[in-house]
Amino acid sequence: MKLQSELEFAVEVVRSAVKICRSVQGQISVGKWDKGDKTPVTVADLAVQAVVSRGLHEQFPNDPLMGEEGSEELRSPEFADLAQQVTQHVQTVRSDAANPAQVAEWVERGQHEIDPNRRYWVLDPVDGTKGFLRKEQYAIALALVERGQILLGVLACPNLPTKLGTAESPVFGQLYAAVRGQGAQRLDLGPNDVIARRSELRVCSESNPALLDWVERVESSDKNHDVTAQVVEAVGIVHEPHRIDSQAKYAAVARGDAALYLRHSLSKTYIEKVWDHAAGVIVTEEAG
Numbered sequence: 001m002k003l004q005s006e007l008e009f010a011v012e013v014v015r016s017a018v019k020i021c022r023s024v025q026g027q028i029s030v031g032k033w034d035k036g037d038k039t040p041v042t043v044a045d046l047a048v049q050a051v052v053s054r055g056l057h058e059q060f061p062n063d064p065l066m067g068e069e070g071s072e073e074l075r076s077p078e079f080a081d082l083a084q085q086v087t088q089h090v091q092t093v094r095s096d097a098a099n100p101a102q103v104a105e106w107v108e109r110g111q112h113e114i115d116p117n118r119r120y121w122v123l124d125p126v127d128g129t130k131g132f133l134r135k136e137q138y139a140i141a142l143a144l145v146e147r148g149q150i151l152l153g154v155l156a157c158p159n160l161p162t163k164l165g166t167a168e169s170p171v172f173g174q175l176y177a178a179v180r181g182q183g184a185q186r187l188d189l190g191p192n193d194v195i196a197r198r199s200e201l202r203v204c205s206e207s208n209p210a211l212l213d214w215v216e217r218v219e220s221s222d223k224n225h226d227v228t229a230q231v232v233e234a235v236g237i238v239h240e241p242h243r244i245d246s247q248a249k250y251a252a253v254a255r256g257d258a259a260l261y262l263r264h265s266l267s268k269t270y271i272e273k274v275w276d277h278a279a280g281v282i283v284t285e286e287a288g
Helices: 004-026 039-059 077-091 100-108 129-133 222-234 248-254 278-286
Strands: 119-127 139-146 149-157 174-179 184-189 195-200 214-216
Touching (some): 004 139, 004 149, 004 184, 039 119, 039 129, 077 100, 119 278, 139 278, 149 248, 149 278, 184 278, 214 248, 248 278
Antiparallel strands (some): 149 174, 184 195
16 A cells, blocks of 8 residues: 555554643643643643654654744743653653653754655644643644645544534544545544544535534634624525534544535634644545
């Protein structure tokens, strides 16, 4: 299978990232963290980028990583406690993480200049900051890109229930993986985040708009929600939206729970980031 080694690497490194995120999120007390304090998600962001960057350097040393995070806070004496927290979480999956300085070096590998004519990896270590802090939906998104084309993507949704609208899930989250031209699959996680079950993904085949479900972002202005409501009304969709954070919305479409993901720009000047979409896009495209 083409890109088999890359797919296996991506699945395993994202599984390690899930372990870190579960640990960090488990330490959040709902209501304790002020809305302006994003320390937990910063810890998870940096720890995940460090682990992915280190693994990538070992497996594919010639492939650069486009990551969302920088290492400034890990090197600043002002944030020594934060750096220690990040290092401790990295050490739960990487025993060779000796100290914050080494972890900072790993994070920095995700800050290289990218040549669009060669292949590179794109990472969003914790997509859905507010969902993560609320202990709701977030995603870990890793994709391989070459010459503007997404070749591979792995999307982890640790808190996503097996069916939208249900409060609990009988599994422990899922990974969604796809390789260009080879279809997409869902990997259900079991205890200790082992892969318990694999299944092929297919998008919704329902053609009656009155029966379709759809998803949109949680955090948006009333005006933006009004715009998306007008769109679905115009095409005959009558169901209320499922509002969830992160690229988990792509997963909902890829597995057929939702037929439509509507995203209205937050502002005229907002520029979308590739790491906010790459993994979710290829999973959805390959699902149908």
